[in-house]
Amino acid sequence: MFYEWVKPIVKGAEGPLRGMSIIGKLTVTLSFIPYLASYWFMNPIRLIPITVVGLAASIAYLALIGDLARRLRPLMLVWILSEFTGLLAVLLSGRGVGLISMLLNVTVLSTLILVLVTGVVVSLALLRLSEVRYILSAIGLSTLGESLVLSLRYLLNASISMDEAYAMLKSLGNVKPKLLVNSLVANGVRYSMILAQYIEYYGIPSVKPKVTLSRLDLIALIPLILYVILLVL
Amino acid sequence: MLTVSNLWVRYGNGSWVLRGLSLNLKDGEAALIIGDTGSGKTTLVRALAGVVHLTGGLAKGIIKVNDYELSNASPRERSKLIGVLYQDPAIHFTYPRIDEDLELTALENGVGVKDLLNAAGLSEGVLGRLVTELSMGQLQRLAIAKLITRGVKVIVMDEPLAHLDQDAVELLAAVIRRIKRSNVSVLVLEHRYENIIDPMDKVLQLSGGKLSEVSTINASVRRRYIIRRVSNGNDHGWLKLSNVWFKYDDSYVLSNINLSASSKRVIFIGPNGGGKSTLLKLIIGMIKPSKGKVIIDHSHPVLYMPQDINVVMSMTDTVGELYLELAKAAGRSTSIEDLKRELSTLEMNIDASDDPLHLSEGQKRMLMLIMAKLLKPTLMVADEPTSGLSSKYRVDLAEFINQSNLRVVMATQDMHFASLIKDSDVFYVRGQEGHVVKVNVS
Numbered sequence: 001m002f003y004e005w006v007k008p009i010v011k012g013a014e015g016p017l018r019g020m021s022i023i024g025k026l027t028v029t030l031s032f033i034p035y036l037a038s039y040w041f042m043n044p045i046r047l048i049p050i051t052v053v054g055l056a057a058s059i060a061y062l063a064l065i066g067d068l069a070r071r072l073r074p075l076m077l078v079w080i081l082s083e084f085t086g087l088l089a090v091l092l093s094g095r096g097v098g099l100i101s102m103l104l105n106v107t108v109l110s111t112l113i114l115v116l117v118t119g120v121v122v123s124l125a126l127l128r129l130s131e132v133r134y135i136l137s138a139i140g141l142s143t144l145g146e147s148l149v150l151s152l153r154y155l156l157n158a159s160i161s162m163d164e165a166y167a168m169l170k171s172l173g174n175v176k177p178k179l180l181v182n183s184l185v186a187n188g189v190r191y192s193m194i195l196a197q198y199i200e201y202y203g204i205p206s207v208k209p210k211v212t213l214s215r216l217d218l219i220a221l222i223p224l225i226l227y228v229i230l231l232v233l
Numbered sequence: 234m235l236t237v238s239n240l241w242v243r244y245g246n247g248s249w250v251l252r253g254l255s256l257n258l259k260d261g262e263a264a265l266i267i268g269d270t271g272s273g274k275t276t277l278v279r280a281l282a283g284v285v286h287l288t289g290g291l292a293k294g295i296i297k298v299n300d301y302e303l304s305n306a307s308p309r310e311r312s313k314l315i316g317v318l319y320q321d322p323a324i325h326f327t328y329p330r331i332d333e334d335l336e337l338t339a340l341e342n343g344v345g346v347k348d349l350l351n352a353a354g355l356s357e358g359v360l361g362r363l364v365t366e367l368s369m370g371q372l373q374r375l376a377i378a379k380l381i382t383r384g385v386k387v388i389v390m391d392e393p394l395a396h397l398d399q400d401a402v403e404l405l406a407a408v409i410r411r412i413k414r415s416n417v418s419v420l421v422l423e424h425r426y427e428n429i430i431d432p433m434d435k436v437l438q439l440s441g442g443k444l445s446e447v448s449t450i451n452a453s454v455r456r457r458y459i460i461r462r463v464s465n466g467n468d469h470g471w472l473k474l475s476n477v478w479f480k481y482d483d484s485y486v487l488s489n490i491n492l493s494a495s496s497k498r499v500i501f502i503g504p505n506g507g508g509k510s511t512l513l514k515l516i517i518g519m520i521k522p523s524k525g526k527v528i529i530d531h532s533h534p535v536l537y538m539p540q541d542i543n544v545v546m547s548m549t550d551t552v553g554e555l556y557l558e559l560a561k562a563a564g565r566s567t568s569i570e571d572l573k574r575e576l577s578t579l580e581m582n583i584d585a586s587d588d589p590l591h592l593s594e595g596q597k598r599m600l601m602l603i604m605a606k607l608l609k610p611t612l613m614v615a616d617e618p619t620s621g622l623s624s625k626y627r628v629d630l631a632e633f634i635n636q637s638n639l640r641v642v643m644a645t646q647d648m649h650f651a652s653l654i655k656d657s658d659v660f661y662v663r664g665q666e667g668h669v670v671k672v673n674v675s
Binding site for chain 1: 279282283284287288308309311312317319321323324325326327328329330333334337338340341361363364365482514517518519533534535536537539541543544545546547548549558559561562563564590608610614
């Protein structure tokens with residue numbers, strides 16, 4: 001249950017797109033930024049095809065990196081949350097806009113947010129953890145990079161431990177949340193200490209990632225090319 | 234060469250766990266350290282790695298590798314001389330993806346990923362998986378393979394056999410012989426030493442915080458177990474799996490599994506990664522089969538003992554509280570006096586006020602056994618119940634199961650333990666290939 005939510009975060013991408021260079025992987029997110037930016041300077045008629053194309057491109061990426069169903073679940077949460085927040089903000093602002101116009105505006109904005117977030121998710125899935133660590137280290141945030149590796153490793157272990165604790169209590173007959181939380185905290189501290197012992201001893205393996213451009217990197221430009229075509233039309 | 238002189242270790246203000254321990258290991262020499270559950274074997278490993286302080290401990294004494302004194306060396310410096318294999322093999326993988334971790338390790342040590350896989354005796358199929366998707370045995374094999382590529386002078390293995398199948402144990406014995414030939418010293422701390430004794434030059438007993446040489450153990454104690462196929466029996470078992478498939482992402486761990494068990498005790502044995510733990514998870518309903526049916530005739534409460542026993546041990550601050558909380562969850566009325574009586578009968582030095590997480594691995598498992606005795610579940614499901622248990626407690630556990638009226642389903646690598654359980658249905662499982670046969674272990 002918990003593991004199923006955590007797994008897509010740490011699993012990374014499957015399939016051929018993993019052969020992209022680190023630059024191509026980062027370009028995926030960058031190529032979706034104009035889609036979101038359009039919201040502030042385009043009229044709704046222009047925005048609708050841009051939103052639809054952006055959504056199609058981002059979902060295509062998700063399908064290409066695999067594990068689509070699992071990854072869509074947290075992304076839908078992002079969409080619902082931004083839609084709900086947007087509607088609430090418009091209602092509280094007291095602006096006298098019609099219901100249809102308000103719904104359209106908020107839906108377009110939250111969908112464009114979803115498109116960009118999907119780009120970030122795809123980039124992060126394509127980037128290997130060691131590459132993220134390398135990027136952070138290159139910009140002087142090496143401690144953050146190491147913490148990220150350890151956090152994800154811990155998160156993976158914690159989620160599976162929670163599932164086991166839940167299954168154990170459920171089999172007994174009664175799941176008491178206090179015991180679950182205790183297990184998460186105390187076992188988490190124990191695991192972190194063992195992990196700390198290992199890291200203190202061996203360190204985290206690292207190596208400079210390949211930066212040689214690959215033909216696959218061109219795929220990262222597809223959303224950008226589509227955007228330019230829509231702009232010209 | 235490893236020299237340890239007058240080593241003292243304790244945790245907090247507690248009594249000394251190691252009391253002036255000394256040890257000499259020549260280049261290319263292998264020693265086996267045996268000792269009861271809780272005798273301080275893991276503490277010795279921590280002291281050699283220089284990480285005692287991370288668990289709130291204090292270490293005094295001299296540790297030298299090739300006359301290089303390690304007292305002032307940082308753990309990272311030590312790791313270039315002493316390679317340590319930790320008890321939990323998953324800890325050896327800092328990156329969640331197996332392929333990423335192996336690639337980086339291979340690059341750091343100037344070998345190929347294939348070399349690591351060959352040394353572990355595993356196929357490339359494990360590469361796309363997460364560390365949580367491999368069995369403990371597969372992780373153990375890979376952790377050992379990673380360790381031997383580091384080019385250290387001494388290799389220390391803390392319970393390396395805990396999760397290994399018979400093939401992997403043979404592989405490990407061969408690996409130890411190879412390591413010795415390259416003039417590297419090997420120190421193995423292990424309960425299940427029967428099958429690893431051949432390549433050892435000496436056997437040492439850890440007791441009272443000191444080591445003493447054991448002369449009575451020899452290769453004759455080595456046992457080989459014969460696994461014979463037996464008839465599948467009737468089709469009316471209380472546990473039945475019909476056409477069960479289960480997959481992690483794209484790869485099936487279980488393919489078309491069919492079995493029926495009618496004995497009170499059901500044991501799954503088989504190679505590392507064969508799908509034994511997955512079967513247990515299906516039986517308790519933690520995961521659902523991708524296809525097929527798991528039919529089990531039982532009611533609550535079921536006591537599940539996961540492979541990582543710490544998941545349960547971390548639920549409360551004291552052993553007493555744990556017992557009372559689990560009893561409440563199981564709907565059983567109990568008294569703490571019952572627990573105290575059982576604890577004193579067991580003579581394992583466990584007190585109701587102890588923090589369960591601070592017990593040794595063996596003590597934790599025996600505590601679960603007491604819980605099973607007192608809570609009287611309708612079914613106990615245990616994953617590797619003998620992990621960390623010394624020979625005496627393995628026999629105790631088998632006796633408890635044999636004498637109880639309890640229905641038990643277990644997955645184990647421990648053939649000795651499996652052979653001790655009477656009136657059981659034992660299944661040899663190679664899940665990926667859909668191979669499940671009822672066998673007899675003798």
